[in-house]
Amino acid sequence: GAGVSQSPRYKVTKRGQDVALRCDPISGHVSLYWYRQALGQGPEFLTYFNYEAQQDKSGLPNDRFSAERPEGSISTLTIQRTEQRDSAMYRCASSFGQGRLEQYFGPGTRLTVT
Amino acid sequence: GEDVEQSLFLSVREGDSSVINCTYTDSSSTYLYWYKQEPGAGLQLLTYIFSNMDMKQDQRLTVLLNKKDKHLSLRIADTQTGDSAIYFCAESIRDDKIIFGKGTRLHILP
Numbered sequence: 001g002a003g004v005s006q007s008p009r010y011k012v013t014k015r016g017q018d019v020a021l022r023c024d025p026i027s028g029h030v031s032l033y034w035y036r037q038a039l040g041q042g043p044e045f046l047t048y049f050n051y052e053a054q055q056d057k058s059g060l061p062n063d064r065f066s067a068e069r070p071e072g073s074i075s076t077l078t079i080q081r082t083e084q085r086d087s088a089m090y091r092c093a094s095s096f097g098q099g100r101l102e103q104y105f106g107p108g109t110r111l112t113v114t
Numbered sequence: 115g116e117d118v119e120q121s122l123f124l125s126v127r128e129g130d131s132s133v134i135n136c137t138y139t140d141s142s143s144t145y146l147y148w149y150k151q152e153p154g155a156g157l158q159l160l161t162y163i164f165s166n167m168d169m170k171q172d173q174r175l176t177v178l179l180n181k182k183d184k185h186l187s188l189r190i191a192d193t194q195t196g197d198s199a200i201y202f203c204a205e206s207i208r209d210d211k212i213i214f215g216k217g218t219r220l221h222i223l224p
Contacts, residue, residue, distance in 0.1 A: 031210060033210075033212070035212075035214075040216070041216055042118075042214030042215050042217050043157065044214070045212065045213070048210060048211065055210075056211060059211075093157075095210070097210070101144065101206050101210055102145075102147075102159055102162055103212060104159060105149075105156050105157040105159075106156060107156040108156060
């Protein structure tokens with residue numbers, strides 16, 4: 001597609017439920033990143049992939065958060081046993097990688113945990 | 115540590131120049147970015163500068179980098195109402211990770 005797409009755009013879930021957020025990067029982009037943005041803040045790095053390999057997951061808040069990119073294209077960020085503090089905008093970005101580091105962001109998924 | 119600081123608000127009259135400033139702490143930054151976020155929209159990459167450059171100009175946008183002082187600025191010439199948005203300064207460090215500031219909300223006065 002023309003840009004990074006994310007689904008769903010909005011997700012409301014009850015505390016304790018698991019959620020899966022999907023990111024479809026720009027075709028041909030090697031690197032894929034996940035960020036979380038709280039209201040009034042800048043995006044905060046969570047994790048990133050080169051192809052299917054997860055290179056850095058140091059930003060994942062705890063072990064309830066995980067991400068995968070099994071075929072080096074679409075990625076899924078999963079949050080298990082959601083808590084109210086997980087409510088935020090979750091943003092995905094992609095880049096060509098390999099020295100081309102400009103990251104292009106998708107529209108985000110607004111997660112609300114009630 | 116890694117930190118990016120920028121002022122939270124800026125008001126500018128339509129037609130004037132806007133200058134948004136940012137400081138960062140990591141001297142090993144490779145790229146420095148400016149992103150624009152309009153209400154309800156995603157993050158749009160406005161421009162970026164390599165850390166070995168001092169200046170980059172792109173139409174109404176001028177980016178200045180003072181690497182010694184770790185200071186980055188974005189100048190928007192002839193500011194228009196459509197420039198009203200939140201502008202994020204960001205730096206990329208090792209492993210392609212980007213660190214963002216909290217954003218500067220630019221308000222345009224008529």
